[in-house]
Amino acid sequence: MQFSEAWLRNLVNPALDTPQLAHALTMAGLEVEALAPAAPPFNAVVVAEILSAEKHPDADRLRVCQVDVGEVAPVTIVCGAPNAAAGLKVPCARPGATLPGIEIKVARVRGVESFGMLCSTRELGLEGAADGLMVLPADAPVGEDFRAWLNLDDTLITLKLTPNRADCLSLQGVAREVGAITGAEVRLPQIQETPARIHDTVPLHVSAADACPLYLGRVVRGIDAQAPTPRWMAERLERSGIRPLLAPVDITNYVLLELGQPMHAFALSRLNGGIEVRLARAGETLELLNGQTAELAPDMLVIADAGGPVALAGIMGGQPSSVERATVDVFLEAAFFAPAAIAGRARRLGLSTDSSHRFERGVDYGATRQAMERATQLLLDICGGQPGPVTEAAAALPQRESIVLRLARLKRVAGIELDADQVMRGFGALGMQVERQGDSLVVTPPSFRFDLAIEEDLIEEALRLFGYDNIPAQPPAAPSRMLPQDETMLADDVLRQMLVGLDYQEVITYSFVDPAWETALNADARPLPLANPIASQLSAMRTTLWGGLIETLRHNLNRQQERVRIFELGRVYASQVEQPMKLGGLAYGDVQPEQWGATARRVDFFDLKGDLERLFGHALDSRRGAHPALHPGQCAELWAGGRAIGWIGALHPRLVQAFDLPAVPMLFELDSQALARRALPRHAALSRFPLVRRDLAFVLDIHTPAGELLTALREAASSQVRSIEVFDDYRGKGMGETQKSLAIRVVMQDTERTLTDREAEDAVQKLIDAALRQCNASLRA
Structure with a gap:
């Protein structure tokens, strides 16, 4: 919002200079975005009157003017402006004046001595037409300092308001803030109720009461719409960025700036019957004041008469009912429109108006009648006329709770x-x-x-109000104590460091993904769609980390990186409520970087599983499973604590082709919480008694995972069994086509005494029985 500092100081004038005032406003949350002078610096310019303008004897385009500059005798000035004529009042730069880029001296022009320069707006650095002299009003005082007369030693203040401070979109609101901040007296305009002199009214009916809880109207007859807008009003409008047009329109714009209440004036003769505030109907259109024909949607609020819409409520009036120079009777409108009824409608039509900007944020519904009286008072003072009574249609206004x-x-x-x-x-x-x-x-x-x-x-x-810059800066008083750390929990940062130590690099990918990724990786996935995606290919929330990891792999392959090992720790979004933290990883290319000391070998399932076992600190329980994104023969489900925690395997050949990958990457994804909890190490004394080792070779079905056998054995193991590990997997001669032999090392020891052969045999027999019972495994002969 831009306004004149002089106007503001007319309402409240604290003992602060311009920079101090700007600083105070900014520190109070009303950021001053810019301070600009109302006019560039110049001096020694006075109001002058051209007494005569005769053709120059030696130049067709020059005139020799006799000019009254408020001194005892007129001065001679040679002027080349085409509109120089006797009787005009214009700005005149006297000898010694300094204008933007010009220094005025007494000069001889084609043999005639010139004592100054008659000025256009361009030469003074002012806005406006520059094709001739700047013509001043007839009542301009001759000899008066031009800069002082037009109050050009003013500053234009631009506020960068946050959307919640709609109350400061008016001079009254800003003045109120300045008064509260500085303690200066606030002198707001005295607004008196204007008594009705005629009985004319326009019937009002509000059909959309929720969208328009308050609507006021007033007829004013017999105005002079061609009456000139007072200079003080035009000056304030221009310095607020609004171009004066016609006195009745200027008055409504002035009230908008002064009180923050948007208003509109209709030409009464162009209204057909009463006024209805309603929602637009299908197929209705309206020609707006800017010449645009708006196609109205059913959720747009309109002001209508018997013939249809005459204004787009809270946004812009209609051209057919607009006030013109010949208008004699007007209907003034002031209303409170609910912000939700106006918000977004102007943008839909490609518009941005001062009215919609305010109504979208909230207008003071307690001052609507005050604005009507202020506009009436100004209209009568400037244009004359006979006012009718204020008619009102009111519903339930918002209530302010304590x-x-x-x-x-x-x-x-x-x-x-x-x-x-x-x-x-x-x-x-x-x-x-x-x-x-x-x-x-x-x-x-x-x-x-x-x-x-x-x-x-x-x-x-x-x-x-206290001032943010007045709050003392205090050093933090937090004591330097070490925070407790649960050793049973593995922090995310530690997990990241462990993976980096395993030669992985962390990546962070978008949580927004292409829905095609999700359905390609899992046809049953139902990714949550985004209502307002930042890009068409990022229109859904991810249900797996694999899509981002594969896209990162492709990005690296396109840049000739042939060995990629990456991981990501992030959330996936199964639903609006279920958003678990997952750890995903991808390995592609050779197991080790190219070197002379080892034969090149592509990373495989067991390499990836080995990396995960290093994270867990023990062998993983992996079970046969089927995941739609993984190769059917190179896929396993990971288990821990009696529950499934994730998947590991090679990318499905169908997806390798779909993602245009030259080779197969290995992937894993698991619940990061499964890694978070760890058992604390426990002290145990070393046994002085000898170990007992037994090697068992079990024959079992080739499709039975070794993990299943190990789980059965460990569950059945007695307290003397220290470890059970696989040390050989044999398939071949002596085995059936559907069989394999797993050699198991069983180590037993007691901390109190030496185990007897009988105790060792009993412990081994329990293991053999469990293998037979749960895995249909028998001892190899």
Whole structure:
């Protein structure tokens, strides 16, 4: 929002210069984005009147002018402007003046001495037409300092407001803030109720009461729409970025800037019957003031008469009912439209208007009638006319609930103790109703503050008024104590370091993925779609880490990286509630980098499984399974603690071809929580008694996993059994085509005594029985 500093100081004038005022506003949360002078620097320019303009004797395009500059006698000035004529009042730069890029001196022009220069807007660095002299109003005082007369020693302040501070989209709102921050007196315009002089009204009906809880209208007859807009009003409008057009329109724009209430003036003669505020109907269109024909959607709020829409509510008026220079009777409108009813509609039509900008954020519904009276008062003062009564259609307006601010919580959150009376005065200056109840303040927000709803909002307000830069910087008082660390939990950072130590590199990929990835990796996957994706290929939430890992592999292969070992620790999104943390990894290429000391070999299933066993610190329980993304013959389900924790295997040949990979990568994905919990090491004394080793060779079905046999043996082992490990897997001569032989090493030891042969045989027999019973395995002859 841009406005004139002079206008603001007319409402509140703190003892601060311009930079200090800008700093105070910024520190209060109203960031001053820019400070710019209203006009470039120049001096010695006065208001002058051309008394005569005669053709130069030696130049066709020059005129010799006699100019009254407020001195005893007129001065002679040679001028080349095509509009130089007697009777005009124009700015005149006197000898010695310094203009932007020009220094004025007494000069002889084609034999005629010239004592100054008559100026255009371009020569003064001002905006406006530059094809001739800048023509001033007839009442401009001759001899007056031009810069002072136009108040050009002004500064344009631009605020970069956050969306929650719609109350500061007006000079009244900014003045209120400055008064609360600095303690300066705020002098708002005195608005009196204008009595009706005629009885004319326009019938009002609001069909969409939820979207328009309040609508006011007033007829004013007999105005002079061609009346000139006062210079002070035009100046304030221009310095706020609004070009003056026609007095009735300028007045509504002025009220918008002054009070923050968008208004609209209809040409009464162009309205057909009464006014209805309703939602648009199918197929309706409206020609807007900017010439655009808007195709109205059913959720767009319109102001309509008997013939159809005449304005797009809260956004822009319609061209057919607009005020023109010949307009005599007008219908003034002021309303409160619910923000949800306006938000987004203007953008849909490619529009951005001052009205929609304010209504989308919330307009003060408690000051709508005040704005109507202010506009009426200005209209009568400038254009004349006879006002009718204010008609009103009202429904349920928003209610502001009281908020309790605990002073103890204010101190705890702020980190400093604020004086309760000072906080109350500040809240009162911002228009809030405040009551002290014990150690709390009960605060009722005003109708223009839509951003105040909870206790934290009031804490922010108290700190804003105190000044963020006034809060002392205090060193942290946290004691330097070591935090407890659970040794049974494996931290994510430690897990990452372990994987890096195994020659893996961490990657971080998007949680947003291409849905085609997910269905390719698992046809049963139901990835959550994004309502507003950042790109078409990132329109769903991932259900597995593999898609990102494979895409990273492709990226590296395209850059001639033939050996890739990567991992990612991140969440997957099975549903809006179920979002587990997973550890995924991919290995591709040779087991070791190219070297002379080892034969090159592609990474395989067992290499990847070995890496995972190093993470777990023990052999993994892997069971045969089937995953749609993995090779049917090189795929296993990982188990721990009696539950499935993930998958490991080679990428399915179908996907190798689909992803256009030259070779097969190995993948794993498991629940990271399965790695998080670890058993603490326990002290045990070394036994002084000898070990007893027995080697058992079991014959079992070729499809029975070794892990299944080991699990059965370990569950049946007695307390003297220290370890059970596989040390040979034989298939071939002496074995059936569907059989294999697994050699198991069983180590037994007792810490109290030497095991007897009988005890060792009994322990071994339990293992043999368990193998037969659970795995249909028999001892090899």
